[in-house]
Amino acid sequence: MKSGRADSACVVLRADPVDHKRPRREFIAALVGESLREIAILVLVFAPLDVLTQGVALTLRMWLAIIVAVMMLFSLGVYLETR
Numbered sequence: 001m002k003s004g005r006a007d008s009a010c011v012v013l014r015a016d017p018v019d020h021k022r023p024r025r026e027f028i029a030a031l032v033g034e035s036l037r038e039i040a041i042l043v044l045v046f047a048p049l050d051v052l053t054q055g056v057a058l059t060l061r062m063w064l065a066i067i068v069a070v071m072m073l074f075s076l077g078v079y080l081e082t083r
Helices: 004-014 024-053 060-082
Strands: none
Touching: 024 060
């Protein structure tokens, strides 16, 4: 006597796998978007460190430039990844 649980396992194992491949352009856009987001985080972390190691004081203008660059890279990355 078969249990209902064993029957459902057989059905699951026999089911045809569904292949939801994204089109190549979407896949590439997602990869580029993810890369841009990671670049944004690296810029946010290492740009201030680079300025400090050069012995230059971080001014408000430098902080704004870093933040604007990070926001642009991150936003573009999210847009490309979710498009």
